[in-house]
Amino acid sequence: MRQPSVPTTPTDNPVMNISPSPVIRPPATIAILGGGQLGSMLAHAARHMGYRTLCISSNTDDPAARWADHHLAADPGDANVISRIAADVQAITVETESIEPAALAAAEAIGTRVAPSSHVQTIVRDRRLEKSFLASNHLSVGPFRIVESAAQMQHTAQELFGNGAKEILAKTARGGYDGKGQRWIRTPGQADAAWQALGQVPLVVETRVDFVGEISVIVARSPDGSMSTLPVFANEHRHGILFQTRMPAALSPATTHAAVNLARRTAQHLNVVGLLAVEMFVLPDGRVLVNEMAARPHNSGHVTLRAATRSQFEMHIAAICGLPLPEVEILRPAVMTNLLGDLWPVESPPAATSDGGHRHPDWATVLADGRATLHLYGKTPRQGRKMGHLIHTGHTAEEALASATAAINQLQTHHASEPA
Ligand SMILES: Nc1ncnc2c1ncn2[C@@H]1O[C@H](COP(=O)(O)OP(=O)(O)O)[C@@H](O)[C@H]1O
Ligand SMILES: [Mg+2]
Known part of the structure; x- marks a missing residue:
């Protein structure tokens, strides 16, 4: 199942001068700055690809801290901390925009591969710079x-x-x-x-953009400028939070082409290394506008974990290490649904067996559908907090969506039937 895609060539970067960067081979150590679930899934991918990982985050029970080979409990945005570890690792990446660019610059100064660079991090973490960058490079933005x-x-x-x-x-x-x-x-x-x-x-x-849909396009880009674009995802947000991602996105070939092209041009202009996730609005006439971008794995890309030939996390590691970037193909239609803390019933008073005053949703019923996989991040539940996600696959997109809808309805019904 292929989507129309722009060909991947190793030398398609007209924008920046490319200097050769050596391939970083396993078992090199990759530092992951930040402790959230994106970091944990990155650590998981890096480990099975043969790399060692060092997670730097404030707390030892952060999701990424529990998956990495090593953990340093420190502020990952502190330039002094990063200069101390930079010589001991072969690459440094981030899993959140909150990391100060100065911390990345400290590692760049001693020659460690840093992806995204401090320059990219500076742009993506400030909406003023992000939007101005897009507009000044004639990349469509509202x-x-x-x-x-x-x-x-x-x-x-x-x-x-x-x-x-x-x-x-x-x-x-x-x-x-x-x-x-x-x-x-x-x-x-x-x-x-x-x-x-x-x-x-x-x-x-x-x-306000009166869009007919939201999509994301994730591009993996190597230090030599080669790129591979992941399948386009269709995203539904509720209250500003990603609710569900569908792969493949039901888009016209022209819109798919425009979206992929826009994301690739954005990645080139930014000279990003690693993943660039570009969130876009689809307009009624089929044109696309960039909403925002992230130089790291993206929530919508989780759907690749179970339904594509490579996960976004594997692609990020491959890109920052300069490994060849394969085309990512869809294995089967899939739907990813985020599980927010709202689904965790609150107990009052907290029972001795509970986890911080929370019982857990009824996973057994949801998992009775063998097409569902459950991913939990191990975080303490809070209203609106991303706690995990479900991925449902199907023979058709409709089948995957029907399973996902049934699961979320079951979870919500179960929650509503719990004593408050
Ligand atoms: N200009 C806009 N017009 C319409 N909806 C928007 C606009 N900007 C954001 N949104 C809605 O809010 C969501 C979250 O906004 P976004 O800018 O992506 O912030 P965040 O960093 O919180 O994801 C978007 O996915 C979209 O659904
Ligand atoms: Mg967003």
Whole structure:
């Protein structure tokens, strides 16, 4: 099952000068900065590919800390910490935008391979730089403004509503994820309240895009500029958080081609090494706009863990190490559904057998469907927190979706029937 794809060639980077970088071979050690589930799945992939991993994160019980060969309990964004370990590892990568670029620069200064680079990390962690980068390189992006004061907020709201915007969305330039740090503004009169509510910090303000769908395109790119694009995923968000990803995405060949092209051009202009995940909106006329990007594995890519010839995590490791990047093919249609902390029943008072006051959802019923695989990250449940995901495969996309829908309905019903 192939999707239309742009050919992968080792020398298709017209934008940057490429300098040869040696292949990093197993059993080299890769440092993963950050302790979340993306890091744990990266550590898992790296280990079975023969690499050793060192996770640097604050807590020894972080998901990635438990999967890595070694763990250093320290601030992964501290340049002093990173300079101390940089000579002992062959590559350094990140699993979150929260890592300070200065920490990556400290490792670059001593010649360790760092992917993403401090330059890329600087851009992807600040929506102002991200959107400006896209716009200045003629990479399609929706209307946006940068806002850094209450007066600018007011002026921008008046301007965008005056231009015909029906709603505008203010997003903090830094630190936002899963819809956090965002506020919809429906009239110019709501602008000041939004500025206050978001903490009077720099913002990017966007016009609402009336999309017909959301997709993501993940590109793996090597130090030599060669690239391989993963299948395009269709994403459904609820309350700003990814709810479900479907692979393959039901898109016209023209939209698929446009999306893949846009993601690859973005990766080239950024000169990224490793994965670049590009979130996009699909417009009613089939055109695509970039929403945001991440230089790391992406939640939507989890679906590849069970239903593609390579997982996104294997592709990230292969790319940063300079291994050949194979084409990633879909093995079977699949749906990934995120499991949020809301599904964990809260006990009151907490029972001695419970986990921090939480019982667990009824996995047995969900797993009775043999097409389901359950991935749990081992985190403490909290409202809206990503706790794990389910992947359902099927002979057809409809079958996979029907199984996923049945599973999530079962979990929600079970939750609703629990005593509060
Ligand atoms: N300009 C926009 N117009 C319409 N919906 C948007 C817009 N920006 C974001 N959204 C919705 O909010 C979700 C989360 O926004 P995003 O910018 O991706 O932030 P996050 O970093 O939290 O994922 C998007 O996936 C989309 O569903
Ligand atoms: Mg997003």
